[in-house]
Amino acid sequence: MNQVKNAGDVNYLKLYFEQFYNEMTPENALILAFLAKVSLNNPGPVLDLGCGPTYQYWNQALVFANRSVGIDLRADNIDYVGGVIKDLRMGNVHSRYLDVSRHVSRVLETLDTNMNSEEVLYRLLNREHELMARNLLHQPWSFADESFQVIMSCFGIDHMPSEDGMRSVLREARRVIRMDGVLSLVTLAETTTWHNGQEVAACLYSDEKIMRSRLRESGFSVDGLKFVPADNPERDGYPGIMLITAHPK
Numbered sequence: 001m002n003q004v005k006n007a008g009d010v011n012y013l014k015l016y017f018e019q020f021y022n023e024m025t026p027e028n029a030l031i032l033a034f035l036a037k038v039s040l041n042n043p044g045p046v047l048d049l050g051c052g053p054t055y056q057y058w059n060q061a062l063v064f065a066n067r068s069v070g071i072d073l074r075a076d077n078i079d080y081v082g083g084v085i086k087d088l089r090m091g092n093v094h095s096r097y098l099d100v101s102r103h104v105s106r107v108l109e110t111l112d113t114n115m116n117s118e119e120v121l122y123r124l125l126n127r128e129h130e131l132m133a134r135n136l137l138h139q140p141w142s143f144a145d146e147s148f149q150v151i152m153s154c155f156g157i158d159h160m161p162s163e164d165g166m167r168s169v170l171r172e173a174r175r176v177i178r179m180d181g182v183l184s185l186v187t188l189a190e191t192t193t194w195h196n197g198q199e200v201a202a203c204l205y206s207d208e209k210i211m212r213s214r215l216r217e218s219g220f221s222v223d224g225l226k227f228v229p230a231d232n233p234e235r236d237g238y239p240g241i242m243l244i245t246a247h248p249k
């Protein structure tokens with residue numbers, strides 16, 4: 001297998017979407033439900049760390065966000081998601097986003113909240129989006145203390161280049177999260193690599209004990225931490241993921 005070199009190149013994007021985002025996999029369904037529940041209990045501004053090319057995919061679940069900021073290292077990812085917003089607003093909606101709207105609508109119903117799938121998509125398109133090409137390791141970030149009700153990251157903070165890097169991101173997140181806000185993390189679990197098609201990408205090792213200690217030392221208290229076995233461990237190269245919520249202490 002080859003090492004992934006360029007997270008923004010077209011081949012990477014094609015493989016990445018095909019493998020993880022073209023169908024509503026059980027794993028994605030769980031993550032979207034996790035995020036939708038967080039959003040229901042935490043209306044307000046959202047920050048997505050390492051939003052990558054899939055910003056709109058996860059952001060649809062943040063139905064109760066009034067403003068959403070996505071940060072990614074790669075300018076080409078940010079350009080790409082800027083283009084997706086324009087396309088969606090013009091009515092060019094890839095089926096993957098419609099699948100997400102339908103799923104989020106069903107999840108909300110289980111939480112006694114009625115919102116049809118059109119409204120889920122409408123809310124995504126009508127909230128304010130700010131997309132920034134920035135290195136999360138360049139700190140302080142350009143946000144005031146306690147600016148965000150939800151800080152989320154899907155497979156983002158576990159892609160920092162070092163343990164120190166990840167901890168510094170968590171500490172800065174602690175500064176900009178509201179005191180009654182929630183940190184919602186989705187990380188790969190118990191692996192230092194994962195597969196994108198035939199290529200191998202690196203990530204930082206995370207498990208329950210390590211994440212609890214990283215969060216505690218960065219000023220967060222863990223509310224929930226769940227290991228979920230991967231849908232396709234052999235193909236995707238990781239045994240599972242973790243869904244984590246934490247609040248500032």
Ligand SMILES: C[S@@+](CC[C@H](N)C(=O)[O-])C[C@H]1O[C@@H](n2cnc3c(N)ncnc32)[C@H](O)[C@@H]1O
Pocket residue numbers: 007049050051052053054055071072073074077134135136137153154155156159160161
């Ligand atoms: C595996 S991708 C996940 C993307 C997206 N959140 C998702 O769920 O598909 C990891 C992302 O983290 C971004 N990233 C890595 N290091 C970063 C840094 N230092 N600052 C900001 N973003 C970074 C990468 O550019 C990449 O888009």
